[in-house]
Amino acid sequence: MKLEELKQKMKVLPKHPRIYPPYKVHWNWDISFKCNYKCSYCEVVRRDEEFNTQIADTDKWREVWNRIFDNYWCTHIRFSGGEPTIYPNFLKFLGMLLEKHTVDITTNLSFDLNDFIDKVKPGGLSISASFHPEFVDFETFFEKLKYLHFHGFPSTLSYVGYPPHLEKIPEYKKRLEDLQMYFKIIPFIGNYNGKKYPESYDAREKRLLEGFATDSKDQHLNDMNSKWLEWRVEKEENQQKKESKIKLGKLCRMGQMYAIIHPDLEVTRCCAGYHGRESGILGNLLDENFLLNDDAESCSVSRDCPCFKGMFVGEDEDKWEPLWEALDHPVYKLEYMREYAKILKGKK
Numbered sequence: 001m002k003l004e005e006l007k008q009k010m011k012v013l014p015k016h017p018r019i020y021p022p023y024k025v026h027w028n029w030d031i032s033f034k035c036n037y038k039c040s041y042c043e044v045v046r047r048d049e050e051f052n053t054q055i056a057d058t059d060k061w062r063e064v065w066n067r068i069f070d071n072y073w074c075t076h077i078r079f080s081g082g083e084p085t086i087y088p089n090f091l092k093f094l095g096m097l098l099e100k101h102t103v104d105i106t107t108n109l110s111f112d113l114n115d116f117i118d119k120v121k122p123g124g125l126s127i128s129a130s131f132h133p134e135f136v137d138f139e140t141f142f143e144k145l146k147y148l149h150f151h152g153f154p155s156t157l158s159y160v161g162y163p164p165h166l167e168k169i170p171e172y173k174k175r176l177e178d179l180q181m182y183f184k185i186i187p188f189i190g191n192y193n194g195k196k197y198p199e200s201y202d203a204r205e206k207r208l209l210e211g212f213a214t215d216s217k218d219q220h221l222n223d224m225n226s227k228w229l230e231w232r233v234e235k236e237e238n239q240q241k242k243e244s245k246i247k248l249g250k251l252c253r254m255g256q257m258y259a260i261i262h263p264d265l266e267v268t269r270c271c272a273g274y275h276g277r278e279s280g281i282l283g284n285l286l287d288e289n290f291l292l293n294d295d296a297e298s299c300s301v302s303r304d305c306p307c308f309k310g311m312f313v314g315e316d317e318d319k320w321e322p323l324w325e326a327l328d329h330p331v332y333k334l335e336y337m338r339e340y341a342k343i344l345k346g347k348k
């Protein structure tokens, strides 16, 4: 594609284009650690008191996210927490974000479906629903999930591999996969029966988890579940490879292609260390001079790298794009940025 044609398609060229895979900035936004559920195995809501959660109105957010668009073009925002949808005016804010960015929400699906359909239009939004059996029955949850998935909001189900909940996985997984929907298993991090997980999964539980992570017809899903499991659940034969998880001094594109936004709006390269600070603080999202790193930087983290999708320069770079796959924006398409990156690299 010629530059002139591309310019027309892109409508506006970013000031700081991202020319490396996955060609799009990915944000993880822990918008707050508040939640309307109180799952017995939850390890995150207690973090709420550690943060001075900052609330802004939709106009302020429009200013911030327009500036981000001007700098980096269309980015991908993955909300988690806590339960993001209880943030004040969340659905209106979401509708605004989707004008120029793509979004994924990790949610317990407790929001009002009619209100959601009313305020949010399909296009660029996916749902990562997490099913919490202590607060909702599977059938109610599944009906809502199916409705969203088949009405323009591609949805997946994530299920925490909490030891007493493992037995139900085959049944739930099959129900979703019969409809070609993704079922993702999140290895449990926390305490159960006085034992610390994921270290304490016994051999039978590990075998179960490994089986679930590889038995889908969809190879991409198998790859994703397996990589996650491998990163979080140490197999004995992996113990010797432990040093490979320490990336201190290695060049990494987290901070350039990815960043975490914390509830107090501090932005860090990744989640390593207390509030991600060990990885490096990039600034505050409301600061009008806020910028990401413009290139890969060396990792400053001396402990295990916490990210199974880390973008380590020279390692598996051809896998970054599929690994960081996100829904495309209906207007600001990823292929345009990929093309633009080619042109810019050609100029170097």
Ligand code: SF4
Pocket: 035, 036, 037, 038, 039, 041, 042, 043, 044, 045, 081, 082, 083, 108, 130, 132
């Ligand atoms: S829904 Fe998620 S964030 Fe909320 S209490 Fe349960 S595990 Fe924690």
Ligand code: SF4
Pocket: 247, 250, 252, 253, 254, 269, 270, 271, 272, 279, 299, 300, 301, 304, 305, 306, 307, 310, 311, 312
């Ligand atoms: S800890 Fe991992 S993801 Fe974070 S900056 Fe270092 S290498 Fe990158």
